[in-house]
Amino acid sequence: xxxxxxxxxxxxxxxxxxxxxxxxxxxxxxxxxxxxxxxxxxxxxxxxxxxxxxxxxxxxxxxxxxxxxxxxxxxxxxxxxxxxxxxxxxxxxxxxxxxxxxxxxxxxxxxxxxxxxxxxxxxxxxxxxxxxxxxxxxxxxxxxxxxxx
Numbered sequence: 484x485x486x487x488x489x490x491x492x493x494x495x496x497x498x499x500x501x502x503x504x505x506x507x508x509x510x511x512x513x514x515x516x517x518x519x520x521x522x523x524x525x526x527x528x529x530x531x532x533x534x535x536x537x538x539x540x541x542x543x544x545x546x547x548x549x550x551x552x553x554x555x556x557x558x559x560x561x562x563x564x565x566x567x568x569x570x571x572x573x574x575x576x577x578x579x580x581x582x583x584x585x586x587x588x589x590x591x592x593x594x595x596x597x598x599x600x601x602x603x604x605x606x607x608x609x610x611x612x613x614x615x616x617x618x619x620x621x622x623x624x625x626x627x628x629x630x631x632x
Contacts, residue, residue, distance in 0.1 A: 492519030
């Protein structure tokens with residue numbers, strides 16, 4: 484029997500239950516789970532975001548999640564290049580990519596090398612975007628209160 488090696492990547496900034504759910508569901512689908520932690524530089528390059536928690540700390544947090552066997556820090560945006568390095572058999576992604584042009588390209592590229600793409604639903608009531616927006620608003624309010632009138 485072939486070992487199922489899974490790969491689930493994310494920023495994992497402001498770690499929350501949605502992140503835990505993705506890692507839990509991914510681990511249920513494979514024998515060995517590699518969690519890809521997107522580096523600070525990649526977050527800026529690909530999403531224009533600055534992480535609240537530095538890469539090394541996010542990687543340490545993720546490494547200590549029971550479902551994760553290994554952590555890989557992503558420094559390149561090309562998932563196929565990441566596959567060439569890690570040779571996973573299953574790639575896990577949020578279902579917001581399903582049926583999109585980016586998702587279809589990803590599926591075709593991975594199918595060509597024998598990798599199955601598996602989508603998981605996002606946790607609707609908690610998201611990094613919501614948490615980031617709340618923190619940004621709180622920071623703006625604190626700065627406004629400090630400014631002289």
